[in-house]
Amino acid sequence: MLRTCAKRLRTLGSPLGQPGAQRRSFSSEKFIHKDYALPNPSWSKDLRLLFDQFMKKCEDGSWKRLPSYRQNFPEKIQEFQTLYLDSSLAKGEQHAQQFPRSLDVGLGFEYVMFCNDVERKVLCFLQVGPHLQGTPGFVHGGAIATMIDSTTGMCAFRAGGIVMTANLNINFRSPIPLCSVVVVDSQLDKVEGRKVFVSCNVRSVDKKTLHSEATGLFIKLDPDKSLKK
């Protein structure tokens, strides 16, 4: 698995695959607002197959592919700041990036999310790159938690708007091999006032292996209470 992964990374033909290509274009708008939830040469056959399968499901409108950017659009940040922050953004934060998208292409998290708002589900197809190692050969628990947080967070966001994670409870059942593809499957359980409850499991593509199970509690932010910086 690791050898296949290394080979794929070595043979990346696109400009994104060339070392330094991302750094060079860091400040360009095109780079910042590129949609990363689309296939790139680092994607394995498994990830491509899942992507193609769900793009077909999008044709009747039941499922939607969620685009994904490294940085929030400035107007979104402005809106968030106006509603929830009591101090202005510090200079450095204008270059802030979404953590799961901040690693070089193919080395960290390669993923695409699809949502079904009727079924209140968000699925994330995730390929875990070689820079996410914990125990040798396997994925770091913090990396798994990151994607569980992001997927359940998206599920809560679609139901409740702007939310923050208040509690995340994860059981790690079996280790995830580095460079493999897994499915993070999240489901909205209930909404009680400002509390949004989501559950989630992480399985292998053939569904035979349960890697992790989790529950999350998300709280809808209250515009009357600013987040302190």
Ligand SMILES: CCCCC/C=C\C/C=C\C/C=C\C/C=C\CCCC(=O)SCCNC(=O)CCNC(=O)[C@H](O)C(C)(C)COP(=O)(O)OP(=O)(O)OC[C@H]1O[C@@H](n2cnc3c(N)ncnc32)[C@H](O)[C@@H]1OP(=O)(O)O
């Ligand atoms: C920047 C631009 C943004 C633009 C956004 C645009 C689009 C967004 C797009 C997509 C989003 C999609 C995906 C999300 C992606 C990633 C997800 C990552 C999310 C995170 O990674 S986020 C970081 C970690 N997260 C924190 O850093 C939170 C720290 N925390 C706090 O900031 C506060 O804690 C807060 C705000 C959570 C609540 O504070 P608060 O003052 O508003 O509310 P309060 O405390 O009154 O709680 C209300 C009721 O919830 C109960 N409650 C609260 N906490 C509980 C707990 N832990 N367990 C059990 N019950 C709890 C209370 O008991 C009460 O219950 P009751 O009403 O029944 O008494």
